[in-house]
Amino acid sequence: MQAQQITPGAFHYPAFLDAAAQERLAQEIADVIAAAPLFTSRMPKSGLPMSVRMTNCGPLGWMSDKDRGYRYEPRHPETGAPWAPIPQMLLDIWDELTAYPKSPEACLVNVYAADAKMGLHQDRDEADVAAPILSLSLGADCRFRLGGRKRADKTTALTLSSGDALILSGPARLCFHGVDRILPSILTPLPAPLAGQGARVNLTLRRVT
Numbered sequence: 001m002q003a004q005q006i007t008p009g010a011f012h013y014p015a016f017l018d019a020a021a022q023e024r025l026a027q028e029i030a031d032v033i034a035a036a037p038l039f040t041s042r043m044p045k046s047g048l049p050m051s052v053r054m055t056n057c058g059p060l061g062w063m064s065d066k067d068r069g070y071r072y073e074p075r076h077p078e079t080g081a082p083w084a085p086i087p088q089m090l091l092d093i094w095d096e097l098t099a100y101p102k103s104p105e106a107c108l109v110n111v112y113a114a115d116a117k118m119g120l121h122q123d124r125d126e127a128d129v130a131a132p133i134l135s136l137s138l139g140a141d142c143r144f145r146l147g148g149r150k151r152a153d154k155t156t157a158l159t160l161s162s163g164d165a166l167i168l169s170g171p172a173r174l175c176f177h178g179v180d181r182i183l184p185s186i187l188t189p190l191p192a193p194l195a196g197q198g199a200r201v202n203l204t205l206r207r208v209t
């Protein structure tokens with residue numbers, strides 16, 4: 001599998017998952033959503049809703065609300081149920097692409113409608129920043145933006161497509177990143193098991209503690 005290094009420590013694997021693997025993953029994620037319904041996180045302090053809807057699997061899940069802000073929780077904020085385990089398929093991909101000695105503890109599932117986006121941010125709610133972040137995308141293309149470790153650093157844009165993997169590791173682990181917009185993608189709907197959920201699904205596997 002050919003990786004393209006975007007910046008030191010940031011590796012893009014275009015078409016890492018073939019169509020059959022995307023379909024299998026979509027079924028796993030549809031099962032995760034059925035067990036742990038999508039919810040809306042809110043920005044700390046302002047309480048403004050995020051445009052993505054989300055859920056999680058794994059011992060911990062990421063969420064945010066007005067009063068307590070960004071954090072990991074062992075239970076779904078609305079149902080109170082523990083998150084389902086991370087599917088074996090994702091644990092295998094983590095081992096293959098990161099070679100990190102510990103398993104991921106959280107898999108955040110972000111579901112983007114065609115008009116959803118995600119502002120430039122760092123993933124820094126994790127105690128373990130030695131571990132990479134592994135991202136997988138399904139469905140519509142997006143314009144992904146990657147910067148440096150300071151918000152004002154120069155950024156580069158790349159397209160993330162269905163089946164792509166992206167790793168933020170080492171010097172890129174704390175780089176700012178975001179999703180400018182979903183690109184029109186009549187040709188790449190979500191795989192069948194996720195049809196109707198939105199335009200794009202992104203998974204991030206994270207080590208937290």
Ligand SMILES: O=C(O)CCC(=O)C(=O)O
Nearest residue numbers: 108110123135179202204
């Ligand atoms: O959707 C993406 O590609 C990025 C998601 C992300 O940065 C996050 O969930 O922290």
Ligand SMILES: [Fe+2]
Nearest residue numbers: 121122123177
């Ligand atoms: Fe992020």
